Amino acid sequence: MKVSENLERVQKNIDAACKRSGRKSEEVNVVAVTKYVTTERASEAFEAGLTHFGENRDEGLLNKWEVLKDRPNWHFIGTLQSKKVKNIIDKVSYIHSLDRLSLAKEIHKRSDKPVSCFVQVNVSGEESKHGLSPNELKDFIIQLKEYPNIKVIGLMTMAPHTEDEVFLRKCFRKLKRLQEEMSQLNFPHAPCTELSMGMSNDYMLAIEEGATFIRIGTALVGND
Numbered sequence: 001m002k003v004s005e006n007l008e009r010v011q012k013n014i015d016a017a018c019k020r021s022g023r024k025s026e027e028v029n030v031v032a033v034t035k036y037v038t039t040e041r042a043s044e045a046f047e048a049g050l051t052h053f054g055e056n057r058d059e060g061l062l063n064k065w066e067v068l069k070d071r072p073n074w075h076f077i078g079t080l081q082s083k084k085v086k087n088i089i090d091k092v093s094y095i096h097s098l099d100r101l102s103l104a105k106e107i108h109k110r111s112d113k114p115v116s117c118f119v120q121v122n123v124s125g126e127e128s129k130h131g132l133s134p135n136e137l138k139d140f141i142i143q144l145k146e147y148p149n150i151k152v153i154g155l156m157t158m159a160p161h162t163e164d165e166v167f168l169r170k171c172f173r174k175l176k177r178l179q180e181e182m183s184q185l186n187f188p189h190a191p192c193t194e195l196s197m198g199m200s201n202d203y204m205l206a207i208e209e210g211a212t213f214i215r216i217g218t219a220l221v222g223n224d
């Protein structure tokens with residue numbers, strides 16, 4: 001399938017989910033996750049009109065950056081080892097996986113300007129998932145004040161792989177509630193207005209529950 005055809009279908013689904021939940025389609029930013037695909041396929045996605053790109057490894061990001069440069073907005077969406085920060089920091093606009101102070105410290109040190117970050121939260125409580133537990137979140141965000149190059153624009157979660165719509169909605173709602181709580185603290189370093197949630201299999205639910213950034217690989221560019 002051409003990316004343009006996939007995008008048309010995904011955009012229709014986004015529009016429908018927005019309509020169902022009384023939201024505007026412009027509120028939802030699509031991050032094209034290109035981690036599974038070639039640089040050629042990523043270029044096709046750019047030609048199709050996608051402007052936000054997500055990668056979960058420094059190598060993949062650097063390979064695609066060589067070709068697309070800073071024309072798209074680059075998002076780092078995966079677990080980020082502190083020692084890799086220096087490789088990607090001048091190339092990314094967003095980091096979705098901030099989950100520990102040592103990482104915040106390294107981002108602060110390596111960047112020469114504030115970086116838009118999402119704090120990753122494990123709302124499902126699954127052992128395998130990265131992220132802070134909800135009850136650690138507030139203290140963590142307070143401590144981030146020490147690192148002025150970290151700007152907490154929102155929260156991110158990875159929902160479990162399940163068809164259980166009720167459970168998925170519960171996870172997304174929980175993240176939305178935490179985001180509102182953090183935003184109401186009015187910390188200048190943590191406006192926390194955004195919600196990064198929803199992937200190929202659950203993005204419509206995520207939008208209905210308030211997602212402002214959805215991260216889509218398989219349904220948009222494929223996974224081979």
Ligand SMILES: *Cc1c(COP(=O)(O)O)cnc(C)c1O
Pocket residue numbers: 033035056077078158199200201215216217218219223
């Ligand atoms: C791979 C990945 C995605 C996209 O997954 P799809 O199911 O292919 O849409 C989204 N977010 C993160 C953090 C990922 O690692």
